[in-house]
Amino acid sequence: MDGVVVRRVIPSDNSCLFNAVGYVMDRDRTKAAELRQVIAATVASDPEKYSEAFLGKPNSEYCNWILDPEKWGGAIELSILADYYGREIAAYDIQTTRCDLYGQAGNYSERVMLIYDGLHYDALAMSPIEDAPEDFDQTIFAIQNSRSIGPVEQLALNFIKDQHRKRKFTDTANFTLRCGVCQIGVIGQKEAAEHAQATGHVNFQEYR
Structure with a gap:
């Protein structure tokens, strides 16, 4: 298959997962509010x-x-959205180079791909060349009998490994953050969560 796997950047606004899914499914980076509604309706209906045991909080x-x-x-939201769209969602984790597949129990015939850097989701697409316009992106791939998407899968994995080598991920256990409100420094997701709980501050910036 000719072409390259490219990362399509999604804005960092706490809704990157939903907008990344919107891009690969519908070529639309503004689906977050709609997809949050879909998830809430799905959860409320069952x-x-x-x-509470499954969600970690009451329904x-x-x-x-x-x-x-x-x-x-x-993960919960990705599995619901895979079933909503009737397509598998492959989420590649740059830090571990692992691929988590959502929706595989549905035996769907197509798959889309996301990339995750520890904090943020972007979309993955196949493009004819590195700098081709997004109009040429292919984001939906047919699943073959082997349950793979053929050569695209290896291209995606090579891309993830390259991003890993370039350390394009955030180690959420050990990264350093500064609270944007009171400028206090914290280390790791756990300390950030504790600070947010104690103060109500949720605006953190990474610093090195």
């Missing part, structure tokens, strides 16, 4: 499946939480 509380544009999505 309180047995989406129990109705989770639904309110995920509708908040300040809140981030993760």
Whole structure:
């Protein structure tokens, strides 16, 4: 297959997961509010499946939480969106070079790809050449009998490994952050979460 795997940058506004999914599924970076609604409706409609044990918080509380544009999505949201679109979602983690597949139980015939750097999701696409306009992007790939998407899969993995070598990820256990409100420095996601809980401050910037 001719072409290169490229990373399509999604704005860093706490909704990157949803907008990255919007881009690969619908070529639309502004789907976050709509997809949050989809997730809340799905979760509310099946309180047995989406129990407190599964969600980490009561069903109705989770639904309110995920509708908040300040809140981030993760594995639960990706699995719901894979089923909503009827396509597998492959999320590549730069730090570990691991690929997490969502929706594989659905036996779907197509797959899309995201890339995750420890804090942020972007979209992955196939482009004819490195700097081709986004109009030429291919973001949806047919799944073959082997449950792979053929040569694209290896190209994606090579791209992830290259990003890993260039350290294009954030080590969330050990990275240093500064609170944008009170300028206090914290180390790692855990300290940031504790500071946010104690102060209500949620505006952190990474610094080295």
